[in-house]
Amino acid sequence: MEKVMGLASDNGVVIFSKSSCCMCYAVSMLFQGIGVKPVMYDIDQDPQGREMEKALMKLAGTTAGPVPAVFIGGKFMGSTNDIMSAHLSGQLLHMLKPYHSLS
16 A cells, blocks of 8 residues: 555656556546646556555455556545546546646
């Protein structure tokens, strides 16, 4: 759990993913479309990935696959359904305002 929380708090927007996860890619593209480039962290490419996966499942309160796991400002925001719901309600744009690209 320490590694997950450390990585999440070191960056503004972090998505824990797996390299073969299409929903992880879709959430990443949503953020980029809004003007935010998230830090993507593929847990299947990390030697401690299995422990990270267990920590993410515990954090999410699920036994299903824990990715994508989205953190904004060091706070766990949820997975695909949570992010899409926040986007549709307009809350996601508000949460991401501090992280918009300055281009």
